[in-house]
Amino acid sequence: WKLKMILLPLLLRQRSSLLLRQQREQLTKKFNFSSFCWTGPRSLNEILKKELLVGKTSNEISNIWKQYHDEKESILGMVYNGRDGQIIARRGEESPFMIHPTFRSSNFKETNNTSADESGGDGYFMLVSQYQKEPQPNFMLAYLEDYKTDPSRASPLLTCTIFNDLSGISEDKNESDLDLSLIRVENLNKGISDKEAMKVITNMLTLYHDDSSYQTTAYVFNHRPKDFDLDDYISQQNQHWKTKK
Secondary structure, eight states: OOOEEEEOOOOSSOOOHHHHHHHHHHOEEEEOOTTOOOOSOSSGGGTSOGGGGTTOOHHHHHHHHHHHHHTSTTEEEEEEEHHHHHHHHHHHHHSOEEEEEEEEETTSOOOTTOOOEEETTEEEEEEEEEEEOSSSSEEEEEEHHHHHHOGGGOOOSEEEEEEOTTTTOBSSTTSOBOOEEEEEEEEOOTTSOHHHHHHHHHHHHHHHHSHHHHHHTHHHHHHOGGGOOHHHHHHHHHHHHHHOO
């Protein structure tokens, strides 16, 4: 994988603003998933034969995609508007890194790889995501603690692949475009449940899709890290997490 340079504000426990600034200035690293061999589908055709979709409506294709993944263990299917999928991919390339606090109640048994803190009575651990353009637009997520220990050996916990093959494809000459982005989420590690995985990915995609969220979070994190307010971000994400079922 192509190495990318970025300054990451990697701090979970300390709350001192001075210490935050110091760590942000010091932690310049090359991050990649060099030890990870991509095992997922490299094209949409490996999942659904595109010739079988000819003549299908957007709703029919969405239902086929969701039903197909409902039958798979630890593999989740989502459908976005095609324009939205294109926006997420473009912004992922522009701002490839982001951190994601994942919250659990204080009585939840934590895995050995978590780095929990207390926030409003809830513990959380932090994931870091990296966008890659090939073989398909995708995000890979790993434990932040693993990144901090050895970036080159951090193994992905989740992958999120965006297939934009059907965005802007016409159903027929007299119909509107299909305009679909088919999204596949793979939970590669039993450290989190499929329900948690879906919440993490949904929240991550929102950060890249929603204009306001992107400009105030992922964009700032990648391009103006000194302005990234980690405490405020964690607090906001905690509220979002509680409102999602």
